[in-house]
Amino acid sequence: MTAVIDKPDSLLYDGADWDYDQIKRVYDAIENIALKDMGLNVYPNQIEVITAEQMLDAYSSIGMPLMYKHWSFGKHFARDEMLYRKGYRGLAYEIVINSSPCISYIMEENTMTMQTLVIAHAAFGHNHFFKNNQLFQQWTDAEGILDYLEFAKSYIAQCEDRYGHHAVERVLDAAHALMNQGVHKYPKKRSLDLRLEQKRERERQEYQEQTFNDLWRTVPKAAVGGNRPSKSVSERKKLLGLPEENLLYFLEKKAPRLEHWQREILRIVRHMAQYFYPQKQTKLMNEGCATYTHYTILNEMHQRGMISEGAMLEFLHSHTSVVFQPEFDDQRFSGINPYALGFAMMQDIQRIAETPTDEDRYWFPDLAGRGDGMGALRDAWANFRDESFVLQYLSPHLMRKFKMFSVRDDAEDPYLLVENIHNERGYRGIRKLLARQYDLGFLEPDIQIVDVDLAGDRKLILHHRVTNGVLLDESDAKAVLRHIANLWGYEVQLVEVSALSDAILKEHAVTAPSGIGG
Amino acid sequence: MNIIDRRLNPQGKSLANRQRFLRRAKEQVVKAVRDASGKRGIQDIENGEKVTISTGGVREPSFHRSGAGGVRDYVVPGNKEYVEGDTIARPEGGGGRGGNEGSPDGEGDDDFRFVLSREEFLDIFLEDLELPDLVKQKVKQTESHSLTRAGYSVTGSPANLNLVRTMRNSLSRRIALKRPKPADMLELEALLREAEDRGDDPETLREMRDQLERHYLRSKRIPFIDPIDVRYNRFETVPKPIAQAVMFCLMDVSGSMTEHMKDLAKRFFMLLFLFLKRRYRSVDIVFIRHTHEAKEVDEDTFFYSTETGGTVVSTALEEMQRIVKERYPENEWNIYAAQASDGDNMSSDNARSAALLRDGILPLCQYFAYIEVAAEHNMGLSALGRETELWRTYKTVQGPDLPIAMRRVRSRREIFPVFRDLFAREKAGA
Numbered sequence: 001m002t003a004v005i006d007k008p009d010s011l012l013y014d015g016a017d018w019d020y021d022q023i024k025r026v027y028d029a030i031e032n033i034a035l036k037d038m039g040l041n042v043y044p045n046q047i048e049v050i051t052a053e054q055m056l057d058a059y060s061s062i063g064m065p066l067m068y069k070h071w072s073f074g075k076h077f078a079r080d081e082m083l084y085r086k087g088y089r090g091l092a093y094e095i096v097i098n099s100s101p102c103i104s105y106i107m108e109e110n111t112m113t114m115q116t117l118v119i120a121h122a123a124f125g126h127n128h129f130f131k132n133n134q135l136f137q138q139w140t141d142a143e144g145i146l147d148y149l150e151f152a153k154s155y156i157a158q159c160e161d162r163y164g165h166h167a168v169e170r171v172l173d174a175a176h177a178l179m180n181q182g183v184h185k186y187p188k189k190r191s192l193d194l195r196l197e198q199k200r201e202r203e204r205q206e207y208q209e210q211t212f213n214d215l216w217r218t219v220p221k222a223a224v225g226g227n228r229p230s231k232s233v234s235e236r237k238k239l240l241g242l243p244e245e246n247l248l249y250f251l252e253k254k255a256p257r258l259e260h261w262q263r264e265i266l267r268i269v270r271h272m273a274q275y276f277y278p279q280k281q282t283k284l285m286n287e288g289c290a291t292y293t294h295y296t297i298l299n300e301m302h303q304r305g306m307i308s309e310g311a312m313l314e315f316l317h318s319h320t321s322v323v324f325q326p327e328f329d330d331q332r333f334s335g336i337n338p339y340a341l342g343f344a345m346m347q348d349i350q351r352i353a354e355t356p357t358d359e360d361r362y363w364f365p366d367l368a369g370r371g372d373g374m375g376a377l378r379d380a381w382a383n384f385r386d387e388s389f390v391l392q393y394l395s396p397h398l399m400r401k402f403k404m405f406s407v408r409d410d411a412e413d414p415y416l417l418v419e420n421i422h423n424e425r426g427y428r429g430i431r432k433l434l435a436r437q438y439d440l441g442f443l444e445p446d447i448q449i450v451d452v453d454l455a456g457d458r459k460l461i462l463h464h465r466v467t468n469g470v471l472l473d474e475s476d477a478k479a480v481l482r483h484i485a486n487l488w489g490y491e492v493q494l495v496e497v498s499a500l501s502d503a504i505l506k507e508h509a510v511t512a513p514s515g516i517g518g
Numbered sequence: 519m520n521i522i523d524r525r526l527n528p529q530g531k532s533l534a535n536r537q538r539f540l541r542r543a544k545e546q547v548v549k550a551v552r553d554a555s556g557k558r559g560i561q562d563i564e565n566g567e568k569v570t571i572s573t574g575g576v577r578e579p580s581f582h583r584s585g586a587g588g589v590r591d592y593v594v595p596g597n598k599e600y601v602e603g604d605t606i607a608r609p610e611g612g613g614g615r616g617g618n619e620g621s622p623d624g625e626g627d628d629d630f631r632f633v634l635s636r637e638e639f640l641d642i643f644l645e646d647l648e649l650p651d652l653v654k655q656k657v658k659q660t661e662s663h664s665l666t667r668a669g670y671s672v673t674g675s676p677a678n679l680n681l682v683r684t685m686r687n688s689l690s691r692r693i694a695l696k697r698p699k700p701a702d703m704l705e706l707e708a709l710l711r712e713a714e715d716r717g718d719d720p721e722t723l724r725e726m727r728d729q730l731e732r733h734y735l736r737s738k739r740i741p742f743i744d745p746i747d748v749r750y751n752r753f754e755t756v757p758k759p760i761a762q763a764v765m766f767c768l769m770d771v772s773g774s775m776t777e778h779m780k781d782l783a784k785r786f787f788m789l790l791f792l793f794l795k796r797r798y799r800s801v802d803i804v805f806i807r808h809t810h811e812a813k814e815v816d817e818d819t820f821f822y823s824t825e826t827g828g829t830v831v832s833t834a835l836e837e838m839q840r841i842v843k844e845r846y847p848e849n850e851w852n853i854y855a856a857q858a859s860d861g862d863n864m865s866s867d868n869a870r871s872a873a874l875l876r877d878g879i880l881p882l883c884q885y886f887a888y889i890e891v892a893a894e895h896n897m898g899l900s901a902l903g904r905e906t907e908l909w910r911t912y913k914t915v916q917g918p919d920l921p922i923a924m925r926r927v928r929s930r931r932e933i934f935p936v937f938r939d940l941f942a943r944e945k946a947g948a
Contacts, residue, residue: 020521023521024519024521027519031519044519045519045520046519046522047520047521047522048521048522048523048524049522049524049525050524050525051525054524054525057531057532060532061531061532061535069534069535069538070535070538071539071541071542071543071576072539073532073535073539074532074534074535074536074537074539075539075543075578075630077532077535077536077539078536078539079630079631082631085633101520105524108525123519165538165541169538176578177578177579178580179580180581181581325595327595328594328597329596329598330596333596336593336594336595402595403595403596403597403598404595405593405600406591406592406594407591408589408591409608410588411586411587411588414608415605415608416606416607416608417604417605417606418600418601418602418603418605419591419602420602421597421601421602422597425602426602430593433591433592433593434593436591437593444582445583447581464581466588468588469587469588470584470590471583471587471588472581472583472584473584476579476580476581477579479577480579480581
């Protein structure tokens with residue numbers, strides 16, 4: 001044996017250190033496999049090298065390269081930094097942004113193998129998913145997001161200059177508290193164009209300035225309790241578009257005492273919430289898709305002799321720790337790992353399409369034996385979200401592999417009940433329940449604005465439709481109601497109503513805030 | 519694909535967010551800092567500090583379901599022995615067995631921990647303390663200069679050439695003098711060539727040639743960039759004023775001063791030093807120790823070596839007066855003095871000390887703080903009203919308009935409150 005081992009010509013890199021040439025070569029090789037062999041379709045890529053410090057920065061502003069300023073980001077930064085410095089938590093290997101060009105951050109201290117993994121995972125896996133999944137196509141505007149963020153950032157900075165930090169913070173706090181209730185869950189007529197948003201903001205402002213006429217101030221106001229006949233309740237609701245589940249939208253459009261800039265801030269936060277909504281709904285699939293992609297690409301590169309055995313082992317080490325699923329009685333268990341289940345389901349789909357068993361033929365008549373595993377996966381990635389994906393593709397084979405079982409926890413019973421296990425009788429039950437665990441519509445409380453009497457005391461009434469008898473967390477609900485009252489300017493009431501019997505289970509109310517406005 | 523190196527981008531992008539966060543959590547952070555400063559030594563007060571605050575003021579509420587009550591279903595992996603219909607005893611700690619239930623950001627009502635940088639810590643630690651009588655912030659020591667932009671000039675070094683200005687001037691001059699554009703001339707040449715090829719009327723050809731010739735001449739006469747266009751960035755050196763202060767530490771080191779007392783004194787001096795450092799760019803310290811005679815010493819000797827001898831306070835005051843005269847002219851320096859003593863003094867010296875202080879020292883000082891340190895177990899004596907020699911002496915000096923303050927300190931715990939008490943910003947808005 002000689003002391004020097006010759007490096008085979010086909011290797012793209014050797015050793016742990018990376019440089020730009022190697023990244024470029026590796027990128028080209030990955031691109032070749034991803035586009036030609038796997039048939040992926042991606043936005044143009046932009047890869048940005050950052051330091052650990054900058055990675056922490058990016059974390060705290062929910063991964064976005066530009067973000068308006070708010071104390072909550074500072075809070076998250078302080079906590080993440082603390083956890084990182086103390087060694088409680090490592091940093092993510094990458095962050096990827098759903099934009100065009102698709103921006104992936106890679107960290108300088110990663111080894112070349114890690115950079116390869118990250119490029120395959122983020123710049124191709126996530127990127128393909130962002131570009132092709134129907135949820136993202138429908139709800140997000142990858143081309144416009146960076147410009148819009150720029151606009152949002154400078155707009156909010158301007159507001160801070162003009163109206164003071166405190167006033168802006170007050171609106172942002174309230175808007176952030178309602179972020180989960182600030183999304184449209186059903187498609188609108190018009191698709192989203194974030195580029196137009198800036199223009200529309202200007203137009204609204206100009207219109208207001210043009211039509212401003214000071215004379216209106218002098219017109220005598222109608223006597224209190226006016227002589228207008230009060231309309232019927234249903235007519236009133238129809239006029240206001242009630243019931244409305246997008247609380248931010250309703251407040252932006254209808255809250256009587258907000259200033260123009262306050263509405264615009266609500267709008268910005270609402271757009272942020274809407275932008276992230278598909279990501280929340282596709283965590284499992286998105287990670288599954290990216291993990292499957294990097295696994296396939298790295299294996300292919302190894303087979304073609306592009307990466308060394310050592311690099312492959314290093315890759316397998318990180319890959320297996322990413323897709324590790326602790327069992328429920330393990331100390332490390334904290335729910336189902338989306339990387340593990342996502343990756344397993346992708347592999348399973350390929351298996352069913354290419355080498356199905358009889359059971360698979362029975363469960364997936366359309367898919368089994370179809371042959372083109374990659375094609376089946378691309379279909380799945382384009383057309384589903386987590387909930388429907390699990391419902392459609394979770395196979396008995398996988399349920400057995402994960403040894404899944406479902407447990408019912410009824411607060412009235414002294415014990416927990418095992419309802420379904422991974423057997424013939426339990427497959428459908430488990431699949432249904434697991435799908436529901438990924439259903440945001442089910443996970444998030446169903447809260448709607450049901451009524452407001454604009455001519456009367458203007459009390460805003462919200463209903464929470466309680467499913468399975470689980471009420472809202474009281475102290476948080478109270479705090480959010482206070483925020484709503486700050487925006488609305490009048491009394492706000494939240495009623496928790498049973499979805500089954502319409503019985504009122506609990507009421508919360510917050511009185512009108514003393515001072516509102518600027 | 520693009521690869522962009524962002525590593526050299528400005529750091530601390532989240533600094534503005536952090537400031538907003540600290541402002542938001544101010545009340546709690548201040549409390550945490552005060553608590554923390556009680557526990558740690560003054561020596562390491564300059565380091566950063568990990569503080570823990572309750573999540574109260576920085577909670578981010580959202581509508582979410584509570585962790586208890588109702589019916590929930592969980593699907594979990596790793597079944598080993600269960601079959602359907604089995605019952606499992608409810609695990610301790612409520613129904614959170616499904617894992618990620620609870621508050622969405624996984625924090626709950628736990629305390630929130632983070633690290634304050636040294637600057638932030640000191641800012642909060644010394645917040646709303648004010649130096650009394652800052653009127654005499656003398657401006658001197660102009661050895662520091664900085665360059666400031668000061669418009670444009672027509673002369674300068676090539677490195678300072680302002681390209682934008684230069685080109686703007688050049689462009690406007692070219693437009694004003696109607697210098698033919700290169701594009702126009704190319705066009706004219708092309709037209710001429712075409713006309714020649716076509717064999718146009720020689721008269722027109724000649725006219726075109728003449729015109730082209732005129733253009734050439736004109737563009738030669740009117741240069742693209744003329745020296746009168748050139749502009750340079752102009753810089754001016756601006757002297758930077760430095761407010762400077764000197765701090766005199768006077769301490770009795772006679773045998774009656776125990777280690778405990780010296781420790782207390784040291785802590786007080788450190789605090790004062792930190793505080794002055796935040797207010798003045800440069801702070802000098804002078805250590806003067808005294809028994810029956812006074813001497814200027816370095817820091818180590820000051821704190822750690824003991825002397826024997828009697829106690830004559832006036833010697834230290836004289837020494838201070840001498841040093842001020844020699845090195846720190848009072849019209850150029852802000853002078854602060856802190857004296858620590860156990861209160862002993864030779865009786866015969868009292869009158870002299872009082873006179874020195876009143877007529878010699880106080881007129882020089884911005885502020886004179888007298889700290890009387892006492893042994894911890896010695897609590898009863900002064901409480902009974904038996905004042906020490908020095909205390910009584912200085913009390914005669916005290917007057918409403920004089921910059922002197924006197925406090926007693928017995929234990930470490932009292933140091934910071936006393937310090938705050940001395941420097942707390944006047945509420946009445948004096």
